[in-house]
Amino acid sequence: MYYHYTHPVTSVEFDSNRVTISNNYFEKNYAVFSNGLYIQGVMNLLMESNTFIQNSIGRSGYYEGLDFSGDAFARTNSIPYNPSGYTTSPMVESSPVIIRLGNYVTIKNNIFNSNIQGMRGGDAYFAQAITMHLMIGKDGITIDSCQFLNHQGFSGPLVNSNNGYHDFAATALITLNFYETLTGRYSSTKPGEKVVKNNATKVIIKNCIFSGNKFNYRAQSDEKKIYFDQNKITNSYLHPFAAILKYFFEAEAVTENLAIINQFQATDPMKNDYNFLEEVNIIADNNTFHSNYLGQSMCAFNTYWMNSFTISNSNF
């Protein structure tokens, strides 16, 4: 149902009963955490026809290029941000879109081109394009007619693999997890045991184009492999790298919220909070995968956590 609203001053019309982000253009914005949109606590979100291109973290090399000859840093001779200067392991990643604690999300006709998630910082749940964290699985997620293009990490003189500046995308284009304490779907008294098996949440990725992306995995300690073992979830330090869609467990993610910005730290990678999993059906339909490079031991989708995974009408 569309809730029509006309602003009394500007005469702008929109649906007043949701959050709409449309027709915006984000290019070469640099920030830690979120270089484009950060959206938290929205129960009905439409993102339509936005463009995100070449957004990334702040890095010293950027500011030395011609693009930035007239910027404030150059004029004031300020010291640009350099993640390598940190000793307390803050986050050194950024996503163009972060959606947190959201429900009923539609992402349609957006273009993601040549964004760089950042340097190797261990937070592999941060996506090159869309990071969805603690989503509420009532009404599902639809990613429709979007383009994910040319995510290839740093280029040219910015590449320094020793410092984590790779010439490839080191994390997936889309990462996702759901609120895990959904006790109706997994038992709180018998960890890992399903209580019900219905009303699964749908995550639909359709009519999208994935092209010109170049992936490889990170250093060994950065990725955590989590698997089921006798109704418990445990881990090892192998490489469950997924290039297109990665599900991550909460213990991989930050738990702090935006209000306490000085405490952005990755949590202990292994906590005993894996008892609850969402039932999620993944539907990937009518997508085009073209000219992507996937490095060692990788797949497009990691499927071990899904209730079902359907891929159809794809063009490889």
Add this chain to the structure above:
Amino acid sequence: MNILIWKIKPDIASLNCTGIYIDSNYFQKNYGCPNALGNVIIDCEPNNILDMASGNPATPGDIFGGYYTTYAAAVDNNWETSDYANRYLTRYLTLLSINKGKKQVLYY
């Protein structure tokens, strides 16, 4: 940071994080200060209350978890909510349902 919309309410229902419309803007070459955390941020947080058990500030995750757990428990009990429903549950479901354009699924 260019835009920050930050709303805090005691619970999810009263948050009602809707009515935001950001359209046809151009965000380019925003370099941020060192440690800049974002560009455009919409942050609706139900966290300005204390946790009832501990007295410590509640986190958004805790608040969402309280609603969500209750909701899930109600589903598991075929919507027999006598053991689980609280005064927030109906409001929460109402919010979700209205936002999706559906009729409310639970009354009590």
